[in-house]
Amino acid sequence: MSKITVSLIKADVGSVAGHTTVHEKLIQRAQKKLEEARESGLIIDYFVTHVGDDLQLLMTHTKGVDSEEIHKLAWDTFKAAAEVAFELKLYGAGQDLLAEAFSGNVRGLGPGIAEMEFTPRKSEPIIAIMMDKTEPGAFNYAIFKIFADPFNTAGLVIDPKMHQGFVFEIWDIIEHKRVFMRAPEEMYDILALIGAKGRFVIKRVFPKEGSPLPTDEPVAVISTEKLYFIKGEYVGKDDPVAIIRSQSGLPATGEVLEPFSFPYLVSGWMRGSHNGPIMPVSVKDAMCTRFDGPPRVIALGFNLADGKLIGPVDFFEDPAYNATRTIANLVATYMRLHGPFEPHRLSTEEMEYTTLPKVLDKLKERFEPV
Ligand code: F6R
Ligand code: MG
Ligand code: MG
Numbered sequence: 001m002s003k004i005t006v007s008l009i010k011a012d013v014g015s016v017a018g019h020t021t022v023h024e025k026l027i028q029r030a031q032k033k034l035e036e037a038r039e040s041g042l043i044i045d046y047f048v049t050h051v052g053d054d055l056q057l058l059m060t061h062t063k064g065v066d067s068e069e070i071h072k073l074a075w076d077t078f079k080a081a082a083e084v085a086f087e088l089k090l091y092g093a094g095q096d097l098l099a100e101a102f103s104g105n106v107r108g109l110g111p112g113i114a115e116m117e118f119t120p121r122k123s124e125p126i127i128a129i130m131m132d133k134t135e136p137g138a139f140n141y142a143i144f145k146i147f148a149d150p151f152n153t154a155g156l157v158i159d160p161k162m163h164q165g166f167v168f169e170i171w172d173i174i175e176h177k178r179v180f181m182r183a184p185e186e187m188y189d190i191l192a193l194i195g196a197k198g199r200f201v202i203k204r205v206f207p208k209e210g211s212p213l214p215t216d217e218p219v220a221v222i223s224t225e226k227l228y229f230i231k232g233e234y235v236g237k238d239d240p241v242a243i244i245r246s247q248s249g250l251p252a253t254g255e256v257l258e259p260f261s262f263p264y265l266v267s268g269w270m271r272g273s274h275n276g277p278i279m280p281v282s283v284k285d286a287m288c289t290r291f292d293g294p295p296r297v298i299a300l301g302f303n304l305a306d307g308k309l310i311g312p313v314d315f316f317e318d319p320a321y322n323a324t325r326t327i328a329n330l331v332a333t334y335m336r337l338h339g340p341f342e343p344h345r346l347s348t349e350e351m352e353y354t355t356l357p358k359v360l361d362k363l364k365e366r367f368e369p370v
Contacts, residue, residue, distance in 0.1 A: 004307050007059045008241050009074040011111040014085025014093035015053035021287035022050035026081040033077040044307035051286040051298045052132025060307045065115040075102040112223035114241045124304040129242045133295040134268035136224045136240040137197025145259035148183035153255040161249035169204040212249045220244040228353040263328035269293040273354045279328035282317035294332045
C-alpha cells in the first residue's frame with residue numbers, strides 16, 4: 001500500500017450567538033466543497049465536524065503534507081463557509097482567515113493544521129482529537145502520558161513492540177527552534193521543557209528503532225499555530241487539534257483516550273485569559289457556554305480503508321467519561337470563584353498575548369517612584 005496523507009485543518013470562521021458553536025449551514029457548505037473535491041479525485045475522503053466555534057476539516061489524500069492543492073482546498077472551503085457566516089450575520093464571521101488571499105500554504109494564514117503522511121498498516125486506526133478554548137500546549141500533558149507514561153500506557157511495560165519507547169519532536173514556539181528527544185531515556189528533560197506548555201510544544205511523535213513501524217513516519221502530530229504571532233495582536237486562542245494512530249505496536253485506543261479521563265488545567269477559556277479544566281464531550285455537547293467554556297475536547301475514531309474514513313466513533317459520548325465531566329464542572333466552579341485573580345486568570349507573562357496590556361497601558365502615566 002502506498003502512502004496516505006491525513007490532514008486535519010481547522011478554523012473559526014464564525015459562530016452562533018457568540019463564540020459558542022458552528023451553525024449547521026457552515027458544516028453543510030464545507031461538506032459540499034469537500035464532496036466536490038472528492039468527486040474530482042483531489043481527495044480520497046473527508047469528514048467535517050466542529051468543536052465549539054471551530055470548523056474542522058478532516059481529509060485523506062495522496063498529496064503529502066503541505067500540499068498547495070490541499071491547503072488551497074481547505075482555504076477555499078473556509079472562505080465558502082465564512083460567506084455563509086457573513087450572510088447569516090454570525091458572530092466573528094471570517095475570524096481566523098487572517099490573510100486577504102491564499103498564498104501557497106495555509107500555515108501562517110490563521111487556520112490550525114495537523115497533517116501526517118505514512119504507510120497504512122493492514123488495519124490503521126486513527127483518532128482525531130480536537131479542542132476549543134485553549135492552546136497547542138494543552139496537548140503536552142496528554143501526548144506525554146500516551147507515549148511516555150507507563151502508568152497511563154500499559155503497552156510501554158507489557159508490549160515488546162513498544163517497550164523501547166518513542167521519540168518526541170518538541171518545538172520552542174517563541175524562538176522557532178525544535179529538538180528531538182527520546183523517551184524513556186530523556187524523560188525528565190522532556191518534562192523540564194514541556195511543563196512550560198505556553199512555550200515548548202510537542203509537535204510530532206515517532207517510533208524508535210525496534211518498532212514494527214518505520215521510524216521516519218510520525219504516529220502523532222499536533223497543530224502548533226499561534227494566532228498572536230501571526231497577527232501581532234489578540235485574535236482568540238489557538239484551539240489545537242491532533243491526529244494519533246493507535247494499536248499494533250502503538251498505544252491502544254484506550255491508552256490514547258485515558259489521559260482525558262483527568263480534566264487537567266489548560267490555558268484559554270474566557271477571552272483566552274483563564275486557566276480551566278479541559279472537559280471531554282461528545283460532538284453533540286461540543287459547544288462552549290459557561291464563561292465561554294469550559295474548554296472542551298472531542299475525540300473521533302476512524303479506520304482507514306484504502307484512504308477511506310470508516311467511522312467515526314464519538315469516543316467521549318461514552319458514559320465512562322461522566323465522572324470526568326462532573327469533576328471538570330466542580331473544578332470549573334472552584335476556579336471561577338477566583339474571578340480576576342491568578343491563577344484562574346493567566347500569569348502576567350501569558351496575559352501579554354491578550355487584550356489586558358491595552359488596559360494597563362492607560363495606567364502607566366499614573367505611577368510615581370517610591
Ligand atoms: C476565547 C473566545 C471568547 C472571546 C470572548 C470575547 O477564545 O473566543 O471567550 O474572547 O467571547 O469576545 P469578543 O471580544 O469578540 O466580544
Ligand atoms: Mg470564535
Ligand atoms: Mg475556538
